[in-house]
Amino acid sequence: MSTQPNHFAPLARLLHWLMALMIIAMLFIGAGMVASVSERHEWLIHLHKPLGAAILLLAILRLAVRFATRQPPLPADLPGWQVLAAKASHVMLYVLMLVLPLLGWAMISASGEPVMLGSSLQLPSIVAANAQVFAFLRKAHGYLAYLLFLTVLLHLAAALFHAWVRRDDVLDSMLRGKDRG
Amino acid sequence: MVDRSSPPTRPPLSAGSLTLRLAGIAVVVAAVAGAFAYVNGTLDPQRLTPKKLINVLETNNGVHPGFRRNHAKGVCVIGHFESSGEARSYSSAQVFNEPRTPVVGRLAVTPGNPYAPDSAAPIRSLALRFTQANGQQWRTGMNSMPVFPVATPEAFYQLQQAQSPLPSTGKPDPAAVPAFFGSHPEAAAFLAWVKTAKPSASYATETYNSVNAFYLVNAAGQRQAVRWNMVPVAQDAPGATAPEGTDYLDKDLVQRINAGPLRWQLLITLADPGDPVNDATKVWPAGRKVLNAGTLVLEKTQPQLSGECRDINYDPLVLPAGIEASDDPLLAARSAGYANSYLRRTSEVSQLPAAKQEAQQ
Numbered sequence: 001m002s003t004q005p006n007h008f009a010p011l012a013r014l015l016h017w018l019m020a021l022m023i024i025a026m027l028f029i030g031a032g033m034v035a036s037v038s039e040r041h042e043w044l045i046h047l048h049k050p051l052g053a054a055i056l057l058l059a060i061l062r063l064a065v066r067f068a069t070r071q072p073p074l075p076a077d078l079p080g081w082q083v084l085a086a087k088a089s090h091v092m093l094y095v096l097m098l099v100l101p102l103l104g105w106a107m108i109s110a111s112g113e114p115v116m117l118g119s120s121l122q123l124p125s126i127v128a129a130n131a132q133v134f135a136f137l138r139k140a141h142g143y144l145a146y147l148l149f150l151t152v153l154l155h156l157a158a159a160l161f162h163a164w165v166r167r168d169d170v171l172d173s174m175l176r177g178k179d180r181g
Numbered sequence: 182m183v184d185r186s187s188p189p190t191r192p193p194l195s196a197g198s199l200t201l202r203l204a205g206i207a208v209v210v211a212a213v214a215g216a217f218a219y220v221n222g223t224l225d226p227q228r229l230t231p232k233k234l235i236n237v238l239e240t241n242n243g244v245h246p247g248f249r250r251n252h253a254k255g256v257c258v259i260g261h262f263e264s265s266g267e268a269r270s271y272s273s274a275q276v277f278n279e280p281r282t283p284v285v286g287r288l289a290v291t292p293g294n295p296y297a298p299d300s301a302a303p304i305r306s307l308a309l310r311f312t313q314a315n316g317q318q319w320r321t322g323m324n325s326m327p328v329f330p331v332a333t334p335e336a337f338y339q340l341q342q343a344q345s346p347l348p349s350t351g352k353p354d355p356a357a358v359p360a361f362f363g364s365h366p367e368a369a370a371f372l373a374w375v376k377t378a379k380p381s382a383s384y385a386t387e388t389y390n391s392v393n394a395f396y397l398v399n400a401a402g403q404r405q406a407v408r409w410n411m412v413p414v415a416q417d418a419p420g421a422t423a424p425e426g427t428d429y430l431d432k433d434l435v436q437r438i439n440a441g442p443l444r445w446q447l448l449i450t451l452a453d454p455g456d457p458v459n460d461a462t463k464v465w466p467a468g469r470k471v472l473n474a475g476t477l478v479l480e481k482t483q484p485q486l487s488g489e490c491r492d493i494n495y496d497p498l499v500l501p502a503g504i505e506a507s508d509d510p511l512l513a514a515r516s517a518g519y520a521n522s523y524l525r526r527t528s529e530v531s532q533l534p535a536a537k538q539e540a541q542q
Contacts, residue, residue: 028220035222035230037334037514042498042506111523112492113499114316120502122316131492135527149217157210164202167191 007173009069015062016174019055023097026051027149034142049104050117056101063094072173075166086158089151096148100141102126107137229338231521234514237341238522241353242293247486247533250522252306254297255289256384256431257488260442260479262311268449268474271405272397274503275313277474282311284477287490288384288434291324298427303378305430307389307411308495309477317501320493322515323389323411326378329461330362330371334514340365367462382424383433385415385443393497393515394458394507397449406452406507408465411445411477435482445477458507486533494523 008016026048033044074083105126108115112129116122127133162170194202218224238250245253261283268277276282286309291302304325311319331337343357362368381387389411396404415437437443449472450465457463485491498506498516506512 028217031217031221034517034520035220035228035232037229037231037234037517039508039510039513041231041517042513111494113494113496114318116317119505120317129492131527131530134492135524135530138524139528153210153214156213157206160206160209164205165194165199 004073005070006072006169007177008071009065010177012062012065012069012071013174013177015058015065019058019062019097022051022055022058023148024152026055027145027152030145031149046118049108049115050121052101052104053117053123055097056105059094059097059101063098066094072169075168075170078168082158089154089158092151093148093155096144096151100144100148103137103141103144107134107141110134110137229335231517234334234338234341234518235521235525237338237345238293240345241341245293245295246529247526247531248295249289249293249526251293252289252291252308253293253295254299255287255306255485255490256434257483257485257490258284258286258288258434258438258479259481259483259489260284260286260477262447262475262477264475265473266475267472268397271399271403271407271449271451271472272503273400274319274397274501275315275317276311276319276501277503279314282313284479285310285312285489285493286479287485287493287495288430290430299430300380300427303375303380305381305384305387305389307384307387308490308493310490310493310495310499311501313501315501318499319501319504320495320497320499321391321409322495322497323391323409325381325387325389326371326374326392327390328370328374328464329392329511330368331365332367332460332462333510334518336365336367337511337514367460370462370464382429383415383437384430385434385437386413388412389445392461393509393512394452394461395500396505396507398503398505404505406456406458407449408452409447409449409474412448414444414446414476431482438479438482443479445479447474447477448472449474459509461509461511492527494519496520496523 007013029044029048029051033041033048036044074086078086105115105123107127109125109127110130110133114122115125127137159171159174162168163172215224222228222230235250242250242253249255261281262276263281264277264279266277271277286307289306289308290297290299291304291306294301306322306324308322309320313319331340340358340361343361344353346352347354362372391409394406394408397407398404434443451470451472452458452465453469456465456469483489496516496519497512500506
């Protein structure tokens, strides 16, 4: 049996940092566009939709990469509650990065608007037009986006805690492919 | 996990170092959270948000759950658009290139109170959703005034605030609206129009104007700034005035449509270079080239609480390929504000009064 890797696979690391940028950008775009009546509103909404579709595709790819590669283990001395928190927050991140784009797609479908990713690129509707279904999906999209933002903050704080307080290899395993010298 | 990596052998941190490091983490997290709170408006209370725009309408009109927050009283209309082909060389949109496009529309009066009398304001509106064969849609909300009173969402908000009831009296300050217009000379064209405008006796005899400018874009990518008008084929005898009662528009419409379909010509005015495309308060000079793009044919009406138009948000920025928004700042604000109103009212569908009752009328 092969030994546990010290680092995430290169493709997993690339997807992690690419999606980290995209998801944080997406959260700020979403929060900004619903709080703006200026031209920014329109500009941001035209970014939000194709970026959301790209995140959905990458999240599916990332899930496949997760199952196809080996992950470095958590430190052996990590307290049980932190192990649990790490695993639960990772599951939460995966679920939300898949569910939020689908909710966005579904809510536009339910509003009866065509789901346009650009001026001509149209996705099929995945939910029949229905006002009450729209209202439910639209609110779920907003609340779960805030939940994702809080989970991302927790994830960021935990990564820094590993790097600065515990000084273990957890952040390093996502940063680089070689052991620290 | 069975075999975790070996424990680190790092020396423990001093209390001071630990505090500093934990504080560092707190600073990073607080910076990201703070930036987010600025972007979502929490730390930027001065910013005009869609929520504020709709809140002021609710303050002025009262909250009527399930209804649109503005133009609350109206009627659904069903029909189609027959393209003349005249706009074909200017726009690649299917609506101008196919002979026939189905339409679900809504005729309305402007107040945000769904129980306002039809004569409460002289402005009527026509909103349309064209559904193209390729699935793309064109949504437009038109008004019977030729220009808008203000050019920016901020000024629109201030105009609404000037009409808000004062906490002390429960009534608007009678001096506030004149004071607003005194400091907004851009409203001159609107005020000149409104002085002579009378509440019409019929939806069918009104001209409905896009007010905002858009671009038509043809297959070669050429952009032409335009405004459009729906001009009625039916005309009332001069001097026809509104009858008694508060709900005459619906009755008149049903009566007319039962006698035969109602028609409007879609006239598209092409801007000359230099005509203002980002300012809805300004009329374009006469003599501009006008396309007769086709005929809107309305064949039946439906009550607004049970009809197909109820759940449509007539967002003027839902556009097919071949029509694009101008940089008129009102367009983005309309889109953002309508979305907020739409979420409020779709959350309240179950509170709508007597939807079934109205359907049986």
